[in-house]
Amino acid sequence: MVQSIDAILEDSARLVNVWHDPGRFSMRQVALAPCSPFSVTGDLMRQSAALxxxxxxxxxxHLAETRDEEQFTLERFGMRxxxxxxxxxxxGHDVWYAHGxxxxxxxxxxxxxTGTGVAHCPVSNMKxxxxxxRVPELLRLGVPLGLAVDGSASNDGSNLLEELRVAYLLHRHTWGAAAPTGYDLLKAATRGSARLLGRDDLGCLAPGMAGDMFLLNLERLSLAGAQFDPMxxxxxxxxxxSVxxxxxxxRPVVQNGELTTVDEAEVTARANETVRRYLRQ
Structure with a gap:
């Protein structure tokens, strides 16, 4: 930690006051997210919760991601x-953990x-x-469950549709018949993730909800027959x-498989050039 606790909390409060929009259909919300119990002091964790x-x-x-973390908290604090x-x-219902x-x-x-949630990140966990x-037990017990990609350093692709497919296969391999269905995981990725964020205006298509959706053309060879179980x-x-x-x-942000808000070719070229400069250093 390179800042004092007071400086971190002061800046956190500033960011919330400037940028957080709590209104329905808000496109800009802020959560306080100290990284992990082994990289942040207990005082900062406690005061962040209060703030x-x-x-x-x-x-x-991030919590309960690795056995090393468990060993660390047992040795340092005498607790799991x-x-x-x-x-x-x-x-509490206002807390969600990545990994779990x-x-x-x-x-x-x-x-x-307590209604404490978990964001499941299967690709990161496998990498x-x-x-x-333990997704089957989380679902059975009613633990709030969402689907997520973690960060670029531990995922590389950050593709939520891939995450859903990997989650399905991973749990079929691990738990067999007890594994969540494809529809269970679709619900986790949509309604479940909205619940983790405390959003009752997102996650499904219904009167009074935000107009958020993605559309797939199922009339393609790779999906022949799949339209009979779209969920x-x-x-x-x-x-x-691309969808x-x-x-x-x-508001349409992807049309015919391409972003409408940026020039994809230009952004890709600039990103690749940035990587080249970095690798030459």
Whole structure:
């Protein structure tokens, strides 16, 4: 940590006050998200929770991702990771954790009891050999569950549709018949993720909800027959390539597979040149 706790909290409050829009259909919201219990002091974690609740924003961090983390908190604090976070005020319907792989039975029950959520990141977990999240039990217990891609350093692709397909296969391989269905995972990626964010205006198409959707043309050879089970196909069959249309808040942002808001060729060229300069250093 290169800043003082006071400086971090002051800037966090500034960012919330300047940028957070709590209104329905908001396109700009802020959560306080200290990185992890092994990279942030307990005082900062505790005070971040208090600040977030005073400002009415949500809390997020990485937890129970690796066995090393578990060993660290046991050795440093004499507690497992979730017990440590509970001692700092990090449980409740306004909290969600990324990963949540190494929770035991009692901890899963506590998550369900308190409404604390988990963002499942299967591609990252596989790339880093972190383990497999106990998704069937999370769903059975009613723990709020979303689907996520983690960060670029641990995913590379950041493709949520790929995440859904990988999640389906990973859990079929791990849990067999107890694994979530393709439709279960679609719901986690949409309604479940909206729940983690505290958004009751997102996650499904219904009167009074935001006009958010993506559209796929199923009349293609790779999806022959899949249209007869459209709710599961993103898990069972998967979808490769760009979606045909994406609409956010009623505004088209992808049309015919291309972004409408930027010049894709220009952005790609600039990004590749940045990488070349970096690699030459």
């Amino acid at each position: 977030a609740r005073s400002l009415g924003v949500r809390l997020h961090t 990771p979730l017990d440590y976070m509970e001692s700092l005020g990090w449980l 792989i190494h929770f035991n039975d009692d901890e899963l029950a506590l998550l369900a009891q 880093l050999s972190s383990g497999v999240c 599961s196909l993103l898990g069972t069959v998967g979808f490769k390539g 045909d249309y994406t609409i956010v808040g009623g």
